[in-house]
Amino acid sequence: MKKAALAVSIIIISIALTAFVATHYDQLPEQSNFALDLEHVRKLLRNDTDLPIGIGSLSVASGEFPGCLVVTGCGEGSYALDVRAFQLQYANGDNILIDPPHDKALNDANAILMKRFNQAAYDRVQQAMLQAQKIVFTHEHFDHIGGVVKSPNLPKLAEKIVINTAQQTNAEQANLRYPKILRDIKAIDYDTYYHLAPGVVLIKATGHTPGAQMIFARMANGEEVLFAGDTAWNKVNILEQKSKPLLANWAAGEDGVALAHQIRSLIDIYEKGDVTVLLAHDVDWLQAYEQRGLLQPDIRLEESE
Ligand SMILES: [Zn+2]
Numbered sequence: 259m260k261k262a263a264l265a266v267s268i269i270i271i272s273i274a275l276t277a278f279v280a281t282h283y284d285q286l287p288e289q290s291n292f293a294l295d296l297e298h299v300r301k302l303l304r305n306d307t308d309l310p311i312g313i314g315s316l317s318v319a320s321g322e323f324p325g326c327l328v329v330t331g332c333g334e335g336s337y338a339l340d341v342r343a344f345q346l347q348y349a350n351g352d353n354i355l356i357d358p359p360h361d362k363a364l365n366d367a368n369a370i371l372m373k374r375f376n377q378a379a380y381d382r383v384q385q386a387m388l389q390a391q392k393i394v395f396t397h398e399h400f401d402h403i404g405g406v407v408k409s410p411n412l413p414k415l416a417e418k419i420v421i422n423t424a425q426q427t428n429a430e431q432a433n434l435r436y437p438k439i440l441r442d443i444k445a446i447d448y449d450t451y452y453h454l455a456p457g458v459v460l461i462k463a464t465g466h467t468p469g470a471q472m473i474f475a476r477m478a479n480g481e482e483v484l485f486a487g488d489t490a491w492n493k494v495n496i497l498e499q500k501s502k503p504l505l506a507n508w509a510a511g512e513d514g515v516a517l518a519h520q521i522r523s524l525i526d527i528y529e530k531g532d533v534t535v536l537l538a539h540d541v542d543w544l545q546a547y548e549q550r551g552l553l554q555p556d557i558r559l560e561e562s563e
Contacts (some may be wrong), residue, residue, distance in 0.1 A: 268342035314345035358405025396487030425469030
């Protein structure tokens with residue numbers, strides 16, 4: 259009897275300890291080893307003309323993240339999340355569509371995170387993809403690539419989809435079934451940086467997912483923006499200088515160490531202040547960027563096809 263009680267106690271203590279470590283152990287390094295040399299990125303762009311003149315965005319879904327998945331120590335209990343498509347706009351009418359969000363079915367399947375879905379906005383993003391010159395993804399999760407995976411227009415979109423090899427081969431871990439058209443697109447393969455378009459460079463950022471990348475954009479007015487995807491889900495990681503919890507790394511299959519180095523880089527960039535860090539889901543920062551005119555709360559569409 260005593261032995262059984264001891265065994266139970268040990269099990270309970272082990273579970274409690276594991277739960278504590280999973281939510282409280284912080285991996286943030288003092289110095290980042292993440293390869294993000296902004297001077298090099300700027301050099302890649304030095305001869306570019308006709309830089310993007312605007313950034314559109316459109317919220318398709320919203321919900322909440324449990325704090326214990328967002329930040330070590332669990333933060334404020336929960337954090338609102340917004341799911342937007344982003345659109346880099348050029349003066350000649352060209353657009354690059356970033357991160358087309360998921361459809362209603364995927365929203366329902368992920369109801370634990372996603373509380374609201376806007377069908378009209380989803381339809382508008384689908385329309386914008388038909389008119390875009392390029393479609394690109396920060397990573398291969400449903401809320402960033404789902405709009406393409408489930409698009410009824412996929413045959414028309416295939417030519418303009420820019421997908422990297424890891425994003426293309428990682429559908430399973432992302433719990434997405436890619437249609438054959440998406441699997442057959444010739445993926446891009448690059449080491450660290452990929453010059454996508456005037457003013458725009460992709461930066462490999464394996465961590466949140468194998469195919470994760472950041473997108474650096476230099477605007478015509480000189481502003482610089484780093485689309486950091488889901489490197490952090492909320493600004494709390496940057497402002498309080500804390501990593502994502504191990505629990506999130508395990509749940510999302512993240513490389514927590516790589517991610518912690520990337521978060522350290524974002525902190526350094528944020529503190530320097532010359533580049534705007536854009537986290538895909540942070541409601542407050544997205545709204546603040548709208549208020550200062552960096553981000554529009556809608557995407558542009560030509561009236562008729
Ligand atoms: Zn996301």
